[in-house]
Amino acid sequence: MGLGYVLLKRLQRERRRRSRHALVPDESIASPEKRKGSCYQQDDSPRSGKKMRYSGPYLPEEMWQHIHSLMPMKDAARAACLSSAFLYSWRNRPKLSFSTETMGIVEGTTDFIRKIDRVMEKHSGIGVKALTIEFNGLFSTKARSYLERWLQIAVTPRIEELSLSMSKGKAYYDFPCSLLSDGSGSSIRLLDLYCCTFRPTSEIGCFQSLTRLHLEYVRITGDELGCVFSTSFALEWLKLRLCCHIKYMKLPCVLQRLTYVEVRGCSRLRVIENKAPNLHSLHIFYQAYHPIQLSFGESSLVKNLSIGYSSVLNHACAELPYIFPNLETLTIRSLGEMVSTPMVPNTFLHLKYLCITLSAVTLSPSYDYLSLVSFLDACPSLDTFIVDVSAKHPENDSIFENPSHLRQLPEQRHDNLRNVKITGFRSAKSLLELTYHILENTSVECLTLDTSFESFRCSPGKPGRCSRMPKDDLMEASKALFAIRTYNEGKVPSTVRLNVVEPCSRCHVMEPFTVETRK
Numbered sequence: 001m002g003l004g005y006v007l008l009k010r011l012q013r014e015r016r017r018r019s020r021h022a023l024v025p026d027e028s029i030a031s032p033e034k035r036k037g038s039c040y041q042q043d044d045s046p047r048s049g050k051k052m053r054y055s056g057p058y059l060p061e062e063m064w065q066h067i068h069s070l071m072p073m074k075d076a077a078r079a080a081c082l083s084s085a086f087l088y089s090w091r092n093r094p095k096l097s098f099s100t101e102t103m104g105i106v107e108g109t110t111d112f113i114r115k116i117d118r119v120m121e122k123h124s125g126i127g128v129k130a131l132t133i134e135f136n137g138l139f140s141t142k143a144r145s146y147l148e149r150w151l152q153i154a155v156t157p158r159i160e161e162l163s164l165s166m167s168k169g170k171a172y173y174d175f176p177c178s179l180l181s182d183g184s185g186s187s188i189r190l191l192d193l194y195c196c197t198f199r200p201t202s203e204i205g206c207f208q209s210l211t212r213l214h215l216e217y218v219r220i221t222g223d224e225l226g227c228v229f230s231t232s233f234a235l236e237w238l239k240l241r242l243c244c245h246i247k248y249m250k251l252p253c254v255l256q257r258l259t260y261v262e263v264r265g266c267s268r269l270r271v272i273e274n275k276a277p278n279l280h281s282l283h284i285f286y287q288a289y290h291p292i293q294l295s296f297g298e299s300s301l302v303k304n305l306s307i308g309y310s311s312v313l314n315h316a317c318a319e320l321p322y323i324f325p326n327l328e329t330l331t332i333r334s335l336g337e338m339v340s341t342p343m344v345p346n347t348f349l350h351l352k353y354l355c356i357t358l359s360a361v362t363l364s365p366s367y368d369y370l371s372l373v374s375f376l377d378a379c380p381s382l383d384t385f386i387v388d389v390s391a392k393h394p395e396n397d398s399i400f401e402n403p404s405h406l407r408q409l410p411e412q413r414h415d416n417l418r419n420v421k422i423t424g425f426r427s428a429k430s431l432l433e434l435t436y437h438i439l440e441n442t443s444v445e446c447l448t449l450d451t452s453f454e455s456f457r458c459s460p461g462k463p464g465r466c467s468r469m470p471k472d473d474l475m476e477a478s479k480a481l482f483a484i485r486t487y488n489e490g491k492v493p494s495t496v497r498l499n500v501v502e503p504c505s506r507c508h509v510m511e512p513f514t515v516e517t518r519k
Helices: 002-015 061-070 073-082 084-091 108-122 141-154 222-229 312-318 369-378 429-441 471-491
Strands: 040-043 051-054 095-098 130-134 161-165 190-194 212-216 237-241 248-251 260-264 271-274 281-285 293-295 304-309 329-334 353-358 384-389 419-423 446-450 497-501
Touching (some): 073 095, 130 141, 222 248, 304 312, 312 329, 353 369, 384 429, 419 429, 429 446, 429 471, 446 471, 471 497
Parallel strands (some): 190 212, 237 260, 248 271, 260 281, 271 293, 281 304, 329 353, 353 384, 419 446, 446 497
Antiparallel strands (some): 040 051
């Protein structure tokens, strides 16, 4: 990339001495016959007379094409306008990426279509390996016929990456699956569709090279997805987001290389059946009150699980240890009302990392953070424990509203635990009890209590401010700091590094809390 940058800068200096050119190179600049094999150009300047001028270092033809292919679209187009050495390479550019960013300023849909069409008309269609088109709100009925013509040019048995992003909220584009038949789909390694209707059938052909599949806001059923899976022998990575027509997803045993699956917001999905033998990472998040039925067999090799829905804590306690007995990392995000449900001891025998996010709109006044100790009992190998308290708390759960003695559970050692972090730390009594239990019954080396509610935090020497904190959150942070100093700091052993994170003093003004303040 460094050599390409130097050559482009040299060409841009030459460009200042010429008239301005359009984004799409003019075919009349030079022909392949004049340019081929030569690094000299004829200079017709009236001052200098006709002579041969050296335009850069001598390099083989393949090297020039490779340098040109590494340039961003706008730079590659400008270079082709300025140098015959790059013009042939432009007509056979292997990676085409069209968006408002790569095409520059566009004046609406018509201008965007016109600029893309000028490029595609000049392109030979030979050697296209990657095509990306991002309409970013500019897709329209008018664009449909153009898009299909562009796809006809680019989608050949040589294409490896195809990414189409339509406009959300408008009529869905019916992706022409026939383009992928007759071997055209057999070379695709990445298929990325956004806001499309995708209706593959068993006659579509083989996806033997497909390694990554990403569908977002795509209308496709479980059976149609199965048609893709049935011939995707090389598939390694699957991401489905907001594909609301899928009710049942079956991962067949032919997916021998599949290791990563992510499913988010597929609201109608009820069942995931897995027979892919090497699936190691699974991520499932959706806004619903019902759990997805997970059928993974007794020998599941899933080691990394992230899961989030309304009743996930109850599900985690009752079923997850038996569905995924080999978990090493687990992230749980509870989105609805939470009930304090104890875990059975020693059920996650291999788990080393556990993150629990409590993000209900408002926690029940009866929710007991101390019950999370049962997760420590269930994970004898646990090294890192993170609790993210994003939910709003009822006023009466503060220890300052109920200043009784802290409860203590029967001693149960967790000697493998080394790192604990609680973000969004509150003055809730049961949260202080959880912290006290960790200090007394583990070998923790680092304990972080973060009282800030900031999704973004500024840093010295960089522009920008921390995200805004409402007055109520600032007051709660002040109460939490006072509670830590009163109930936890004196219990911290000398072997433990305690990190207490406060709201940023540069961006927020926080009044100190005292018991007298409450009165």
